[in-house]
Amino acid sequence: xxxxxxxxxxxxxxxxxxxxxxxxxxxxxxxxxxxxxxxxxxxxxxxxxxxxxxxxxxxxxxxxxxxxxxxxxxxxxxxxxxxxxxxxxxxxxxxxxxxxxxxxxxxxxxxxxxxxxxxxxxxxxxxxxxxxxxxxxxxxxxxxxxxxxxxxxxxxxxxxxxxxxxxxxxxxxxxxxxxxxxx
Numbered sequence: 001x002x003x004x005x006x007x008x009x010x011x012x013x014x015x016x017x018x019x020x021x022x023x024x025x026x027x028x029x030x031x032x033x034x035x036x037x038x039x040x041x042x043x044x045x046x047x048x049x050x051x052x053x054x055x056x057x058x059x060x061x062x063x064x065x066x067x068x069x070x071x072x073x074x075x076x077x078x079x080x081x082x083x084x085x086x087x088x089x090x091x092x093x094x095x096x097x098x099x100x101x102x103x104x105x106x107x108x109x110x111x112x113x114x115x116x117x118x119x120x121x122x123x124x125x126x127x128x129x130x131x132x133x134x135x136x137x138x139x140x141x142x143x144x145x146x147x148x149x150x151x152x153x154x155x156x157x158x159x160x161x162x163x164x165x166x167x168x169x170x171x172x173x174x175x176x177x178x179x180x181x182x183x
Contacts (some may be wrong), residue, residue: 010144018089037071038063040166046173049079052091057099067168068111070130072149072157074177082177104134105151105180111169114162117147134180151178 031040032145041047050073063069079087095181108130117140120128128140136152136176147159157176164171 002068015069020153024081031166031171032169036170037067037069037166038170039122040164040171041073046075048071048075049087049091050074051074051122053099054103056091057096057103059100059103060119065168067166068109069133069169070110070112071106071171072106072108072159072174072178074106074157075160075175077171078157078174078176081126082179086179087139101180102177105136106131106179107133108138109133113170114147114159114172136180138178149178153181155179 001076031044035043038054041051041063044051054063063071082090088103089095112130117128120130121140121142126141129137130140131137138152139150141148141150143158147162149157149159155176155178157174157178159172160175161173164173
């Protein structure tokens with residue numbers, strides 16, 4: 001038991017630092033926990049491009065269902081990292097299947113709080129994989145006090161705001177957009 005005290009203390013300190021660094025604040029991601037992911041995304045000033053993509057993919061109804069869902073939501077700043085032509089392609093109504101793949105590439109069935117992700121990483125010796133609704137894997141790992149997600153193509157995104165509770169799941173804001181290989 002004595003051998004476990006130090007790793008457990010380090011894990012606890014890491015968890016406390018992580019949760020204090022990535023907790024939802026009203027300035028960064030104001031969302032009403034009584035509303036759905038679809039409603040809160042529509043009301044968010046940080047997710048207008050994501051909302052346009054959800055609408056182009058015709059996934060509003062899905063994100064209004066009971067769920068639960070976990071959405072790794074790229075902010076508008078994350079979408080600005082893409083080229084204008086890629087954003088135009090994304091929001092083009094003729095690419096509904098591709099946009100659905102993109103949105104579901106950022107979704108996991110179930111309610112994965114930051115705490116749940118951290119617990120899974122502890123069980124996985126520092127890494128945890130989650131299957132997206134689209135069918136690909138996202139792998140979570142730590143970089144300092146940040147949770148970093150890596151998609152199956154090797155692209156990474158940092159969770160910048162964690163645990164924005166919704167009545168049908170949780171949103172974690174991320175700083176990059178994952179593009180499926182088929183996009």
